[in-house]
Amino acid sequence: MPWGMTIIALVFLWCSGCGHVGGHAADMAQEEGVRTKGGSANARIWALIAKGQFAEAQALIAESTASGLISKEMATRMMHRISVLNTKLGEIPASLQRARDFPSQLKDYTLFEIKTMLDKKDFSLATQAQLKMARKLIEEQSRLLEK
Amino acid sequence: MAHPTPAELLASFRAARAVGEQHRADPHQLTLLRDMVAICPAFIPNLLETARLLRLTDQPDKDVEEVLDEVQQLLEHAVQASNRSPDTLIELAYFLDTHRKSPDAARKLLEEGAAKALSALEDAWTGLIRLLEMEQQLPQALELSARAEKLFPESERIMGAVYDARQTAVTAGLLPPETLDP
Numbered sequence: 001m002p003w004g005m006t007i008i009a010l011v012f013l014w015c016s017g018c019g020h021v022g023g024h025a026a027d028m029a030q031e032e033g034v035r036t037k038g039g040s041a042n043a044r045i046w047a048l049i050a051k052g053q054f055a056e057a058q059a060l061i062a063e064s065t066a067s068g069l070i071s072k073e074m075a076t077r078m079m080h081r082i083s084v085l086n087t088k089l090g091e092i093p094a095s096l097q098r099a100r101d102f103p104s105q106l107k108d109y110t111l112f113e114i115k116t117m118l119d120k121k122d123f124s125l126a127t128q129a130q131l132k133m134a135r136k137l138i139e140e141q142s143r144l145l146e147k
Numbered sequence: 148m149a150h151p152t153p154a155e156l157l158a159s160f161r162a163a164r165a166v167g168e169q170h171r172a173d174p175h176q177l178t179l180l181r182d183m184v185a186i187c188p189a190f191i192p193n194l195l196e197t198a199r200l201l202r203l204t205d206q207p208d209k210d211v212e213e214v215l216d217e218v219q220q221l222l223e224h225a226v227q228a229s230n231r232s233p234d235t236l237i238e239l240a241y242f243l244d245t246h247r248k249s250p251d252a253a254r255k256l257l258e259e260g261a262a263k264a265l266s267a268l269e270d271a272w273t274g275l276i277r278l279l280e281m282e283q284q285l286p287q288a289l290e291l292s293a294r295a296e297k298l299f300p301e302s303e304r305i306m307g308a309v310y311d312a313r314q315t316a317v318t319a320g321l322l323p324p325e326t327l328d329p
Contacts, residue, residue, distance in 0.1 A: 093203060098211045099246075133248075140245040144199050 041069040045078055052112045054082050084142045085112040089134045092141045103130035111138040156190050159183055164196065177204055184221070194225040195238055215246050233267070236260035269299055276308040280315050288312040289322070 041064040048057035061078050064070045070078075090097070090107030097104065103126050106114060117123070118131045126134070151159070163179035180197040183190065198221040201214055222242055225235040237260040244253035272295045279288035292309040299305040316322040 093205045095205045095207070095209065095211050095214060096202065099215075100212070129248075136245045140241060141203070143241065144203055147199055 042074065045070070049078060049081055049085065052085070052116070054086070057082065084138070085115075086110050087138050087142065089114065089138060092137055096137065096141075101130075101133070103134050106130065106134045109134070111135060114138070151186060156183070156187055156193070160190070160193050160196070163193075174204060174206065176200060177206075188224060189228040191225050191229050191232070191235065194221045194228070195235065198222050198225070198238065198242070218242060219247070231259065231263070233260040233264040236263070269302055269305060272299075273302075273304045273308045276305075276312050280308075280312040283319075285312070285316045285319060285321050289316055 041060065045057050045060050045064065048054075048060065057078070061070070061075050065072060065075045088108055088110050089103070096102070097107070106126055109117075109125075114131055114134050117125065118128070118135065121128075123131070159179075160183065163176055163183065166173055166176040166179060177197070177200055180193060180200060183193045184197055187193070198218045201218050201221075206214065219239075219242060222235065222239040226232075226239055229235045236256045240253040240256035240260065243249040243256070272291060276288050276291050276295060279285070279291065289312060292312050295305045296309050310327070313322060313326055317324050317327060
């Protein structure tokens with residue numbers, strides 16, 4: 001977001017320096033075009049990540065970063081989300097795994113796999129409440145580590 | 148013993164955090180932070196940090212339920228001591244949802260936290276748009292105005308500042324006069 005602001009501000013500053021309004025409008029249109037393409041690459045990558053298509057997402061992240069459609073910072077955030085979705089429940093601190101209702105049968109499953117079980121209402125391995133708990137525990141650990 | 152000054156509290160807090168940067172989730176860091184809670188139970192950054200680290204540090208000799216009780220108490224104190232500031236409400240909400248199976252309570256706290264954070268954002272953006280306008284940083288004022296108008300179309304303060312900035316930009320020749328036509 002701050003990058004977006006900076007880019008727009010720079011475009012504005014450049015235009016106010018050149019002192020004519022026609023060039024300004026053309027530049028804004030060009031800028032808008034770049035942002036639209038960047039925006040759609042952004043949305044496509046996030047959608048691939050949400051679907052668990054991590055290899056495709058990683059390839060598109062590399063491609064979009066190289067062509068300037070997404071920033072390096074955004075690429076880092078996307079890669080981080082992939083690593084969170086690949087985190088297994090058994091990777092949260094051992095002390096939290098000793099909680100009395102901890103669903104230890106899900107220890108070897110990743111957040112993405114647990115989310116998929118919830119989405120597909122597959123309760124063969126764990127109850128809905130256990131799956132929800134596992135999902136929240138992994139998400140919360142990732143959030144706390146980021147602070 | 149005299150109560151430490153805010154600067155002293157902050158220095159101790161930063162020193163304790165620095166221990167964690169070298170050794171993530173270090174039990175020694177927890178000891179330092181807990182000592183600070185004892186010295187000043189109203190120093191909110193430390194309450195939040197201690198509550199966070201208690202959940203990241205493995206303490207094999209501790210009963211997890213006791214640890215979670217301690218975390219909840221720290222977060223509740225942070226909410227009280229801050230007079231329900233958004234960041235403390237949000238931390239308590241995440242805790243209750245994750246570890247106490249209380250999504251309803253968490254939702255209320257998140258809504259309260261979000262409303263307060265939004266109100267702070269409205270206040271900050273109003274001030275920022277006016278400041279940028281008066282400092283003649285008009286492109287930045289206009290950019291922020293566009294974002295602020297989308298999020299706060301009903302806000303008298305935001306809309307007043309936005310249209311003042313646009314009027315100034317028209318006068319400066321940065322925007323065509325018809326921008327202000329209804």
